[in-house]
Amino acid sequence: WRIHIALGKLYQSLKRFDAAGSEFAAARAVVENLADAIPDQALRDNFIRQAGALMPPAAPSSPRRAAKKEFSGLTAREREVAAYIARGMSNRAIADILVVGERTVETHVSNILNKLGFTSRAQIAAWAVEKGLAKGTEQ
Numbered sequence: 001w002r003i004h005i006a007l008g009k010l011y012q013s014l015k016r017f018d019a020a021g022s023e024f025a026a027a028r029a030v031v032e033n034l035a036d037a038i039p040d041q042a043l044r045d046n047f048i049r050q051a052g053a054l055m056p057p058a059a060p061s062s063p064r065r066a067a068k069k070e071f072s073g074l075t076a077r078e079r080e081v082a083a084y085i086a087r088g089m090s091n092r093a094i095a096d097i098l099v100v101g102e103r104t105v106e107t108h109v110s111n112i113l114n115k116l117g118f119t120s121r122a123q124i125a126a127w128a129v130e131k132g133l134a135k136g137t138e139q
Contacts, residue, residue: 001030005055012056027055071131073115079133081108086125086134 008023031051038044071079077098084094091105098105112124128134 001027001034001051002054004030008056024055031055071133074112078108078112078115079128081105082112082124082128083133083135085109085112085121086128088125 004023004027008020008027011017011020011023031048035044035048035051038047074082080098081094084097089097091102091109095102095105109121109124113119116124116127118124118127125134
């Protein structure tokens with residue numbers, strides 16, 4: 001875990017913040033796994049506290065990243081397309097509203113299906129309604 005921290009700090013100095021974040025997350029995961037193996041609660045808490053002192057605090061997510069995480073990795077545009085699908089719109093109609101080509105919408109639909117592990121537009125529609133995405137779209 002100390003190597004992950006050292007790599008994270010190196011990546012930070014090189015302004016490679018995504019790589020740094022990955023290393024710090026890996027360090028936290030190793031610390032958690034090691035802590036789980038310590039049977040004595042006081043000793044475990046002490047280990048976690050001391051290890052945590054060597055790590056920078058977890059960086060808060062940007063609003064964009066938080067939204068992607070909340071919506072299973074879908075981009076803002078993919079969420080918009082999902083909302084229109086929930087309203088029963090065809091790819092052509094969605095393309096007209098978004099002022100993009102129909103093929104672009106097809107690509108978004110394909111990405112949505114892959115990211116969510118779905119096989120149909122009906123599943124996308126149900127998911128979008130469940131997530132509250134279908135409310136703010138205009139037709």
